Amino acid sequence: MNRGISIATGVAAFLGLAAVAVIFSQTERPPMETVQRGYRGTSMLEIYNPRFVADERAANKVPVSLPRLPDVGGKAGTVYKNVQVLKDESVGNFTRLMASITTWVAPVQGCAYCHNVQNMADDTLYTKRVARRMIQMVQHINGDWKSHVAQTGVTCYTCHRGNPVPSYIWYNNPGPVQAGGFAQAPAGKNHPAAIANDSSLPFDPLTPFLEHAENIRVQSTVALPGTDNSSIKQTDWTYSLMIHFSQSLGVNCTYCHSTRSFGDWSQSTPQRMTAWYGIRMVRDLNTAYLDPLHSVFPPARLGALGDSPKVNCMTCHQGVYKPLFGVSMIKDFPELTVTH
Structure with a gap:
């Protein structure tokens, strides 16, 4: 009897230790670094893991540009x-x-x-x-979307990083097969996806917000119920998108939002306005440049639903608050700033 209890106790202890090991393997060990971005005592902080930052710096080195030549000779x-x-x-x-x-x-x-x-x-x-179309897209970004890219701009390298196909593209996600009949529709939830950091939130917040122009704002501006009819389901989709933003830029919610009032623009950081333009820029690129290339791409380059590859915030940012940590390459390539 005692032998059986001892074996059971040992198995339970082993399983407990294994569970603890799994849990801690998913956490980040200290030390962490914080950067204060607002008034003291308001939790307006950015939290960084210095080991991750070191890896990101190594992954975001800018290649040396070939020297520009005098503009002489034939065109x-x-x-x-x-x-x-x-x-x-x-x-x-x-x-x-x-x-x-x-x-x-x-x-x-x-x-x-x-x-x-x-x-x-x-x-x-x-x-x-x-x-050819991507060169025109880069020129369009640098020439017409300074509200987001400012004078830093982008080049082909911003997204491609030495790869024929950028590492971070996306397609419309059909999701798992849904049961018919009276089965409750999951509304995109409880199917963990990397884009939502494997959370229970909707697995494809990109299609409605970064290809289509569904309303992202769900937070009421008044304390009592009124004309704001946003549901919890709608809020889930918005928060899934916010997770994508946070992962793409490697920042907390407080990079754009005030802890006191997430919806109040007057208390938000300047980066929130930059992000507002960025959302519209991404939609523009997807609908005006990438979706129309559907007939040009071979079937192997299309998604499960036959759609073109598209861009999101991660395509350029790749985990840092400014692509390539804000180093500008277009100063060496002025031809990529002209829109024809």
Whole structure:
């Protein structure tokens, strides 16, 4: 009898220790660092793990730019055939940008990733047609969305980081198969997804808010019930999106919001306005540039529902509050700031 109790006790102790080990493996060990971003005693703090920050700095190093050449000689659109974008660049600086894009996007595959090297003017490869539109998208961001990117801007490297396909793209998520009949619809909840940090919140907050323009704001501005009919279900979707923002920028809620009143713009940080424009910029890029490329992408590049790959906050930010920690590359590539 005692032997049985001892075995049971040992098994229980082992399972308990295993459970504790699993729990602690999911936590971050101290020390942590905090940065005060508001008045004392208001919990307006950013919390950082210095070990994560060290990894992020290593992952966000900016490549050395090729030196820009004097703008002399013939124009690319005159010397080369089928140059539809950047046609007014000198041949030297046009070639310099092409070499840079190769480094940023396809360092292993080289020029042949986008070009038929036997006929550089040929548009047969889908990658060339996509790249052309992506250059126009970068110019559009730098020229028309300064409300979000300011003078820092973006280049192809901001998203691609040496990969032909950016590491952080997304597709419309159909979710798991739902039972028919009178089964309750889960409203996207309780199906853990990385985009919502494996929480019970809706697994695809990106489609309604970063492709479509559903209303994100759910918090009432008055204490008593009134005309605000936002439901808890709607609030779940908003909070799932907020988790995506937090993960993408590596920040807390207080990076944009005041702890006293999340909805009050007058008490919010300046970054909230930057984020407001960023949401609209991402929608613009998805609907005006990426969704229309659906017919250009091959089936292997489309999502489960046949949609084009799209961008979100993580595509550029990749875990830090400013992409590449705010280092600007466009000062070396002014041709990427001009919208044609």
